Amino acid sequence: MPPRVPLSVPLRLLQRLGVFVASVVVASLLVFLVASALPGNVAQVVLGVQATPEAVARLEQEFGLDRPWPVRYGAWFAGLLRFDLGRSYLTGQPVLDQVLPRLGVTSWLVGLAMVLALLVAVPLGMWAAVRRRHADGFLASALSQVGLAVPSFWLGILASLVFAVQLGWFPANGYVPLSAGFGPWARHLVLPVVALSAVQSAVLARYVRSATVEVLHEDYYRTARAGGWRTVQALLRHGLRNMSLSVVTVVGLQLATLLAGAIIIESVFALPGLGRLLLDAVAQRDLMVVQGVVLLLVVAVLAINALVDMSYALLDPRLRIERGQVR
């Protein structure tokens, strides 16, 4: 058997891209089939409780829903190749036009929640690890346990009642775009971001804690300490980078759950994001919108995973060196 020839960097990227494209194609078929399998249809919802069977049949024909599913999938997929997600059955407008304004809201919500979660979880997890045999470290651990158990929607409602209704510090809900000014925009996002990030902080803190505990037992850490470095210095300088591999993996996975959590938080805070759009579209059986949004979320998650994979090389120099170059 000839020795396996390692792939060059461009080829590896190409391979990665190929996997990505194949995943998207398979996902589009799955998304389409699942959406089509939803019982009930948009024509009935549009016509409401006064609908006659003839009117429903006519509207189905107009929407093209009477065609067999492979034909409908083919038409939809052909559109995707031109970055055309189709037109909403309800409004007749391009799905992309409906999705793009919502994408901004959800991206800010999820992105800021992730950043806040990291800001809270990394110090909290490290603290809990370093002080794990002390009361305050134990408290930090306990806090992250409690955080895991709190549902984000409940926290959202509570935060809204306390900080908006009682104290009047923030708006109870709603959204204004960034173009309307940084202050109002940020004020509307504080409570949803905090509510969404709480659980993520707790999850992440636990990973950071265990990763830190591992680092504390490593030779290089002990050496650094013995060389006169302080705990925090040694952890930040040598520990953080080593921890980051496992933390980044978890962050990549968590982003998917954050997107799911955003759907609920957007309802609680009446934010016009993708989640609201998706829920409304499912309720109305506007399958073009459902397919478009779900596919977009799938692509986002796949892209994040691909980025996480690639970031390993940045974080860990060992992975950057190709086998052939090892000396």
Next chain:
Amino acid sequence: MRRRLGFVVAWVTGLALVLAGCSGQAKDTSGGHVPANSLVIGATAEPPTLDPTKNNAAAIPQVLLYNVYETLVRVDSSGNLHGLLAQEWQVSPDRRTYTFRLDPAATFASGRRLTATDVKWSFDRIKSPDTSSVLRTQMAVVQDVQAKDPSTLVVSLKRPSNSWLWNMSSTAGIVIDSQAAGDLAATPAGSGPYLVNEWTKGSQVVLARNPKYWATPPRVENVTFRYFSDATAMNSAMLSGDLNVISNVQAPQALDRFSDPEKYTVLQGTTNGEVVLGMNNRNKALSDPRVRQALTYAIDRKALLDSVWAGKGTLIGSMVPPTDPWYEDLSGAYPYDPAKAKQLLKEAGYESGLTLRMRLPTLAYAKGAGQFIQSQLAAVGVTVVIDELEFPARWIDVVMRQSDYDLTIVAHVEPRDMVNFADPEYYWHYDSAEFRRLMAAADAGTPQEYIDDQRVAARVLSRDAAADWLFLLPNLVVTTPNVSGINANATSLSFDVTKASVGS
């Protein structure tokens, strides 16, 4: 040790600064609060499109009817018809020809004069088979529409129909600017006192005063309908001062939070939403009127209303809300009497028991009422098996289209929808020649005959226990005390703001 503490302090301070920066001058900005001379109205369902002829969703006329689009005639808060775009109208002796005289002052928001030709265009658009309007059946009785001159419209009907004129006061009767009808799904073109200024999908529709309005201009400058899928979120927005109107409180239990009369005014009126316990008349047991009557006797509707809807709402006893001219109180026809219910079930041959499948839509009132009824029917030997179907899609598919149910509960919110009982194919499958004859006579008769025959028809429904009318949904509007001119009764599909005003 000191260094570490310093790091922590710096980090906490940084985080606090970020959050504080976001909160800005939170207390003293009025950014989140209602601007002067404006209404910000909390509502539940967002319009899926702004074209009322393409979708039956009640959220569309809630915003647009009377506010943005006008009709020849309109319904007032007591359920009577008045001229709106029509100054007056005559009905021919055979009741098949209506001649409307339009207000010559009427103009569209574009400034163009509204003529009989526009009305004809709008009516033909709904009638035409090419436009796939969801309202076509309401226009089906129309033979021909003629614009005799700019101010005179003549409509000939295939047969006399009182309900046609009534329907013209609602979405089927809106008059659209034919010259500006390019994108009605997003840009309405009407003649009403308000224009759609902005529609932020997923969030709100903003109406602005129409500067060229042809009649008395409205007093409120801007009207925003803000949409909440979560009732708690809507209440919180009201409590924190971001709204000054809640269009209809979804959970009456929440009214307690608005009990301070210094801060809130609560309007309690009626709607057209009859909460109907539907009984599938094609089910063998339920095809027997005695069984349907027995179920009606076995349910204590007063107690049900108290427990499920905090006692808000009206007991009606038939498919008629108190704002219809033929209303009479039939709620006492079947007083709560389990013994009588058992007796009737025995006569019908179900002494040993009966099992019925209740398929509920996922709506708060339906779930509450369903469980209440389940326990009350158990007391008379009827076993009710409950399952829930996602509303609207699943419920419409299974219950309405396939009639795969024995009992169900849903509110029928369209005005004057008693006529649904005249169609034996409709999901109740109530089949009564007597009822159909009365409804036909009512539609064809004089205005007085219309009222008299509808009243008798409502009695027939009650006598046959065609269904059980559990209660009429209340209209619960909450406003701040400076808001006035909003109707307590919801007699049309419109949330009418044309007479509203906001004090300082």
